[in-house]
Amino acid sequence: MIELEGITKAFGKKQVLRGVNLSVGRGQSLVVIGGSGTGKSVLLKCILGLIQPDDGVIRLDGQDVREAPRDAFLARFGMLFQGGALFDSLPVWQNVAFRLLRGSLKRPRTEAREIALEKLRRVGLGEEVLDLFPAELSGGMQKRVSLARAIAAEPEVIFFDEPTTGLDPIMAGVINQLIREIVTEMGATAITITHDMTSVRAIADQVAMLHDGRVQWAGSIAEMDTTSDPYVQQFIHGRAEGPIAALR
Amino acid sequence: MIAHALAALGRGALAALAGIGRIALYAGSGVAHLLRPPYYPREFLQALLQIGWLSLPVVGLTAVFTGAALALQIYAGSSRFSAESVVPSITAIGMVRELGPVLGGLMVAARVASSIAAEVGTMKVTEQIDALVTLSTHPMKYLTAPRLLAATLSVPILVGVGDIIGIMGGWMVGTGRLGFNSTTYLKNTWEYLEFWDVGSGLVKGAAFGFIIALMGCYYGMNSERGAQGVGRATKSAVVAASIAILAANYLLTEAFFSA
Numbered sequence: 469m470i471e472l473e474g475i476t477k478a479f480g481k482k483q484v485l486r487g488v489n490l491s492v493g494r495g496q497s498l499v500v501i502g503g504s505g506t507g508k509s510v511l512l513k514c515i516l517g518l519i520q521p522d523d524g525v526i527r528l529d530g531q532d533v534r535e536a537p538r539d540a541f542l543a544r545f546g547m548l549f550q551g552g553a554l555f556d557s558l559p560v561w562q563n564v565a566f567r568l569l570r571g572s573l574k575r576p577r578t579e580a581r582e583i584a585l586e587k588l589r590r591v592g593l594g595e596e597v598l599d600l601f602p603a604e605l606s607g608g609m610q611k612r613v614s615l616a617r618a619i620a621a622e623p624e625v626i627f628f629d630e631p632t633t634g635l636d637p638i639m640a641g642v643i644n645q646l647i648r649e650i651v652t653e654m655g656a657t658a659i660t661i662t663h664d665m666t667s668v669r670a671i672a673d674q675v676a677m678l679h680d681g682r683v684q685w686a687g688s689i690a691e692m693d694t695t696s697d698p699y700v701q702q703f704i705h706g707r708a709e710g711p712i713a714a715l716r
Numbered sequence: 717m718i719a720h721a722l723a724a725l726g727r728g729a730l731a732a733l734a735g736i737g738r739i740a741l742y743a744g745s746g747v748a749h750l751l752r753p754p755y756y757p758r759e760f761l762q763a764l765l766q767i768g769w770l771s772l773p774v775v776g777l778t779a780v781f782t783g784a785a786l787a788l789q790i791y792a793g794s795s796r797f798s799a800e801s802v803v804p805s806i807t808a809i810g811m812v813r814e815l816g817p818v819l820g821g822l823m824v825a826a827r828v829a830s831s832i833a834a835e836v837g838t839m840k841v842t843e844q845i846d847a848l849v850t851l852s853t854h855p856m857k858y859l860t861a862p863r864l865l866a867a868t869l870s871v872p873i874l875v876g877v878g879d880i881i882g883i884m885g886g887w888m889v890g891t892g893r894l895g896f897n898s899t900t901y902l903k904n905t906w907e908y909l910e911f912w913d914v915g916s917g918l919v920k921g922a923a924f925g926f927i928i929a930l931m932g933c934y935y936g937m938n939s940e941r942g943a944q945g946v947g948r949a950t951k952s953a954v955v956a957a958s959i960a961i962l963a964a965n966y967l968l969t970e971a972f973f974s975a
Contacts, residue, residue: 518846542852553847556838557762567851571754617851 469494469657470515470625475524476681477510484510485521486681492674497651497658499668501703502678503712508661509550511678512627515659516545528625539572546618546656550630552610554602560613561598564588567621587616591646608639615643619650626651628660632667644670665704668692677703679712739956742860742934743926749854750861760862767828767863767929768870772877774827775820779878782815783807783885791894803894804901805908807886812909813973816879817917818965821924824871825957829932832863833953836936837946845937855937863929871925872918879917916972923968924961931957 475488484507492498500508513519515526517533526533533541554563564587565580567573575583585595591612602610611631618626628647632640644667651658651671660671668675669689676686677700685697692700702710787807794800836859839845845855883905890896931953939949 513846516850518849539852542850545850547847547850549843549847551842553843555844555847557835566853570756571852573852 469496469529470659471525471527471530472511472515473525473527475511475514475521475526477507477514477519477521484681485514487524488678488681488683490676490683490686492657492659494657495655496673497648497660497671498674498676499660499662499672500676500678501662501665501668502684503703504663506678507681508678509629512547512629512659512661516542516547516627543567543572543621544624545627546621546623546625547627548611548614548618548629548631550633552602552607552614554610554614554617556602559599559601560588560605561585563602563613564616564620566617573621583620584616587620588613590619590650591616592642607634608636608642611635611639611643612646615646615650619654622654623656625657625659626654628658628662628671630662631660632662632664637666640664640666641670647671665706668704739930739934742937743930745856746860746864746930746933749856750865754857756858756862759858760866763863763866763929764870766831767824767867767925768874771824771827771870771874774823775874775878776881778819778823779811779816779882780885780888782819783811783882783887784889786810786815786882787886787889787894791890800894801904803890803896804886804904807890808883808905808909809913811882811886812879812914812917814917814965814969816882817875817920817924818961820875820878821871821921821928821961821965822958824867824874824925825928825931825961826954828867829928829953829957830950832929832932833936833939833950834946836933837939837949840937840939841941841946860929860933860937863933864926867925867929868922869925871928872921875917875921875924876914879914912972916968919972920965920968923964927960927964928957931960 469492471491472488475485476483477485488511500511502508510519514521515533517538528536528541528544555566558566561581561584562569564584568575568580568583569577581598585598588594588597593609593612593616597605597609597613602613605613615631631643631647635643647658647660648671650656658671660667662668672689674686675689675692677684677697679699684699685695687695692704695701698711702712787803790803790806790810791800794802794806839859848855848858887898887901887905890901891898935949935953935956939945
């Protein structure tokens with residue numbers, strides 16, 4: 469469904485991506501792992517067109533994304549941002565129903581509010597948060613609201629950028645479980661970026677490890693533990709010694 | 717040594733020109749997005765409230781003290797030529813042509829350009845702008861265009877209200893401190909004031925409003941990461957808006973009154 473071919477991106481003299489090749493099938497959940505600063509978030513932003521790659525091709529269902537009509541293309545995606553990225557000035561329900569209140573997917577406000585409530589219930593929140601503002605919520609609740617927003621318009625593809633960062637282990641477990649359930653329920657294609665190996669095991673069908681701007685290793689979740697790749701082994705076991713420099 | 721200094725000067729000049737070019741392109745893009753749908757009336761009304769209505773106290777207080785001080789100064793100056801009777805008319809003309817729009821514009825710049833830059837800058841560094849894009853909403857249309865329109869429409873109204881309050885400030889000092897008869901003061905104000913005196917000030921207000929929203933949005937959108945980045949964007953927005961208002965005021969005055 470999503471194919472990346474030879475994606476490169478540099479910021480000034482810093483070459484972040486050096487030719488990334490990757491593909492994700494429809495309905496699959498791919499988790500991208502790798503050290504900090506290896507370009508994982510840049511990769512997601514390149515797919516969404518938030519950052520223009522210097523070179524390479526990104527295809528969605530075989531079509532080059534640069535040739536796809538922008539609105540129709542973005543309507544197929546949902547994204548959970550690392551910090552939630554909820555709009556401070558809007559109450560929770562308007563955050564969740566943002567896409568349903570404007571543009572091509574616009575619905576009447578009462579219907580949009582109903583859908584927002586339904587999606588909030590799906591992520592374990594109730595009516596009491598509908599009219600609160602994001603600043604009034606805890607970190608875990610903000611992540612849930614952000615997740616509800618990502619799935620509100622029932623996208624075909626969902627991106628999760630560090631979904632459990634900053635959460636306690638129990639809340640992280642809840643978010644991991646929700647992501648897995650929602651992706652399976654919706655039949656959506658998912659790409660998740662994380663450092664958290666618990667998340668990897670909970671969410672992934674496929675795993676790709678990014679190192680030095682390239683895909684160092686890719687395989688199924690079952691293969692990850694048995695691979696002899698020293699980079700993967702160092703990363704998943706969190707060892708200071710190995711081919712990946714601890715100080716980058 | 718001299719070559720190095722000249723090179724540094726050249727680099728600075730080039731950077732400044734490039735910055736002006738980027739702001740001009742941003743302004744063009746903002747206007748283009750303003751003209752093409754989709755439109756966001758809720759965001760426009762919210763911006764109108766924030767920029768226009770909530771700036772009224774600041775503009776009103778600035779105007780009343782400016783009008784009062786202006787009347788005192790004109791009285792002090794005109795009494796040297798035994799021409800005290802010009803106080804009402806010169807106070808009014810000074811307020812509506814220059815001090816109303818310029819001081820009102822500068823005060824709104826301090827209040828609004830900073831708040832827009834801080835808000836948009838925070839949205840940028842917390843990925844809210846990226847989130848807007850992923851939700852099929854163009855940030856220029858959703859954030860910039862409504863603020864440009866709201867500021868362009870509301871600042872002239874603020875200037876108009878400020879003009880009236882400023883003239884009343886002069887009237888209070890004129891009748892309370894300088895011994896003018898209330899009816900004569902108001903009659904002299906009204907009789908010598910021409911339509912274009914007021915109109916030119918309102919046109920200036922519209923231009924200043926556009927500049928204020930433009931600088932707030934531009935510096936906010938280009939904010940660097942972290943609290944320091946947002947702080948820098950906020951400071952730059954206020955400084956740039958204030959200087960641009962003063963420069964635009966000179967150019968508009970030249971265009972309106974130089975003949």
